[in-house]
Amino acid sequence: MHHIEPYYSWLKYYDSSDDELSPFHGKDYNYELYTDTIYGYYIDPAWDAIGSETLYIKILYAHYDEGFAIIELIGEWNDALHNDIMHLKRNILEHMMLQGIDKFILLGENILNFHGSDDSYYEEWFDDVEDGWIVGLNFRDFVTEEMQQFNIDSYINFGGQFDTMDWRTFKPKTLYAKVATQMQRRLGF
Template sequence: MHDIEPYYGWLKYYDSSRDEYSPFHGKEYNYDMYSETIYGYYIAPSWDFIGSETLYIKILFLDYDAGYAVIEFLGEWNDAINNDVMHLKRNIIDELLGVDINKFILIGENILNFHGSDDSYYEEWFEDVEEGWVTALGFRDFVLDEMNQYNIDTYINSGGNLEVINWRTMKPQMFCQLVDGLIQKRLGM
């Protein structure tokens, strides 16, 4: 797991440690020391801790004018034991909502498993975005299936034409606009 790193291609456009409104503003990364673990396996020091033992993130891009956030995930999303969505919602999403971010693109290529519980935090998040949306891209089919068993798909858009496999080849603004357009079509707006 220590070889899995967040996407670095957009650092020239956005760096959460240098953004005064980011929950990770001022964080210094020691790339020579691996200290964080998931189930005893060290992870790359570039991932950010959100309060969960099993789920880490990297905010790849924030656009305050358009209200976009692109967040990449690593680990096991475990609402049943660790209440990961609570940590994500309270420690990250609420702060971003406070600076008018209301469109969330969740990149889940490195989510290894999902264990659901109730959907109250997802419902709260859905209500908080008002004119925005939340979408999940790159999540494995079995992870999405498990999420759907807990009705998470009621609050988070996923699957179908939202699977933008070449997102790394795009500039972040272009990617966000593409996803926004796909969501608008899906929602019939």
């Protein structure tokens, strides 16, 4: 797991530790010291803790004027044991929503498992974004199937192009434009 790094190519466009509105503003990273683990496996020090034992994130890009954020995730999303959605929502997403973010792109290819509970935090998040949306890109099939069993797909948009989008080939604003176009089609705008 320590070989899986957050996507670095967009650092020239955005760095959450330099962003005064980011929940990670001012964070100092020691890339020589591996301290965080998921089930005993060290993870790259560039990942950011959200208060969960099993789920870490990296805010790859945030654009407050357009109201969107792109967040990469790693680990096991475990709502059953650790209530990871509560940690994500309370510690990160609510802070971002207060700054005007209402469209979220979640990059899920490094989510290795999902254990659901109820959907109340997802419903709350969905209600909080009002005119915005939540999209999950490139989550593994078995993860989205498990999420569907807990009705999470009512709040996070998966499927179609969102399952196979080669997001690394785009700049952040271009990725957002592609996802926004797909969401307009899905929502019938």
